[in-house]
Amino acid sequence: MPSSPNKKNVPEQENTLSEKEKIKQQEFQEEAVEHINALYNYALHLTMNPDDAHDLVQETYLKAYKFFDSFEKGTNCKAWLFKILKNNYINKFRKNAREPGKVDYDLIKDFYHTIKDTQSDNEDLNAGYFRSLMHDEVYQALSSLPEEFKEVIQLCDIEGFTYEEIANMVESPIGTVRSRLYRGRKLLRSKLNDFAKKHGYNTDDEETRE
Amino acid sequence: MNCTQAQALMSAAVDGELTLKEQKGFEKHILTCSFCFNEFKEAQKTKSIIREKIIRFKAPQSLVNSILKLSDTPL
Numbered sequence: 001m002p003s004s005p006n007k008k009n010v011p012e013q014e015n016t017l018s019e020k021e022k023i024k025q026q027e028f029q030e031e032a033v034e035h036i037n038a039l040y041n042y043a044l045h046l047t048m049n050p051d052d053a054h055d056l057v058q059e060t061y062l063k064a065y066k067f068f069d070s071f072e073k074g075t076n077c078k079a080w081l082f083k084i085l086k087n088n089y090i091n092k093f094r095k096n097a098r099e100p101g102k103v104d105y106d107l108i109k110d111f112y113h114t115i116k117d118t119q120s121d122n123e124d125l126n127a128g129y130f131r132s133l134m135h136d137e138v139y140q141a142l143s144s145l146p147e148e149f150k151e152v153i154q155l156c157d158i159e160g161f162t163y164e165e166i167a168n169m170v171e172s173p174i175g176t177v178r179s180r181l182y183r184g185r186k187l188l189r190s191k192l193n194d195f196a197k198k199h200g201y202n203t204d205d206e207e208t209r210e
Numbered sequence: 211m212n213c214t215q216a217q218a219l220m221s222a223a224v225d226g227e228l229t230l231k232e233q234k235g236f237e238k239h240i241l242t243c244s245f246c247f248n249e250f251k252e253a254q255k256t257k258s259i260i261r262e263k264i265i266r267f268k269a270p271q272s273l274v275n276s277i278l279k280l281s282d283t284p285l
Contacts, residue, residue, distance in 0.1 A: 033277060040269035054273050061277045138263040156225060157260045163227050181221035185256045192259065 028068050031077045032061065038078060038159055039085055045143070045154055046089050056092070060085040079165040082155070086169055141191040149184030152177055211239040216246045224253045 039060060043053035063084055064071075071080055142150060148170075155166045156177075167174045216239045222228045223236050240247040 029278075033274075036269045036274060036277060037266070040273065041267055044267060050270075054270065057269065057273060058276060061280055065280055135263050135265045138259060139265045142260065142264065153260065157257050158264055163222070163225070178218065178221050178227075181225070182217065182253070185221065185224075185253050188260070189252055189256045192256070 024068055028065055031071075032064055032068070032081060035078045035081055036061075039081055042082060042154065042159070043085060043089070045150065046086075047093065048143070052093070056085060056088060059088055059092075063088070076161075076165060078159070079161060079169065082159070082161075083169050137195040138192065141188055141195060144191065145184060145187055149180055149187060152180045153184050153188065156181060211235045213239075213243060213246055216240065216243070217249070220246075220250060220253055223250060224257055 036057065039057050040053060043056040043060075044050065047053050047056060060081060064081055071077065142153065145153070151170060152166055155161045155169060156163075161169070163174050163177050166177050170177065172180075216236055219228060219232055219236050223233070228236060240250055
């Protein structure tokens with residue numbers, strides 16, 4: 001074989017990805033990016049503001065990518081991302097933000113109408129008078145709960161995390177998660193009842209909303 | 211098991227988070243206590259209404275793009 005000029009020790013260009021980075025990038029794309037919608041919804045619930053939610057998710061992914069090496073393979077990547085987002089949220093908004101538990105109903109209404117068009121389809125439920133409840137009413141009922149209840153219901157019922165994962169995210173014992181879910185669901189139930197009553201139970205196609 | 215104990219286990223019963231022993235005790239109690247039985251059914255319904263009717267938003271495409279781009283660049 002003719003010997004070629006010695007190019008072996010020329011360093012790689014700095015703006016291309018190294019092999020290691022390529023593998024990391026691929027793993028990140030496979031593991032993390034698929035949870036973007038779930039994270040965005042969680043961020044919306046926390047911030048009640050599409051722009052803030054956008055920023056929060058973006059910063060979460062930036063951190064996650066930077067520290068992707070510290071993610072334990074085989075564990076729940078979604079739970080890991082949610083935890084990062086929650087921490088980010090606390091650092092960013094909680095310090096000088098609204099008091100927990102106080103909800104601005106007009107804000108929720110505005111917020112809902114702003115981004116209503118992008119809603120995804122949900123299956124209908126044939127559960128007695130709940131049939132008459134509209135998606136936005138359920139959303140409003142959940143949003144109006146005190147934050148400690150809203151959060152566990154969202155993490156458990158919507159995102160499907162286990163109690164152990166939730167306990168880790170909210171930094172409370174599992175017993176606390178249990179009781180918050182119990183009390184939160186009771187409270188939510190009574191709010192849903194109010195909505196259902198307001199619009200009449202037995203109407204099948206309840207379209208009249210203000 | 212009495213009502214107070216059953217209520218402490220209520221959410222975990224709804225979410226399938228009870229141990230076998232807890233599950234047995236809970237089931238035994240709600241068979242004979244209509245109050246707790248109803249609470250259990252209501253909690254189940256509440257969970258399903260949330261799961262099925264909550265609005266899920268799609269992340270804006272600009273956000274998705276920026277995150278895809280993020281993992282394209284070396285840190």
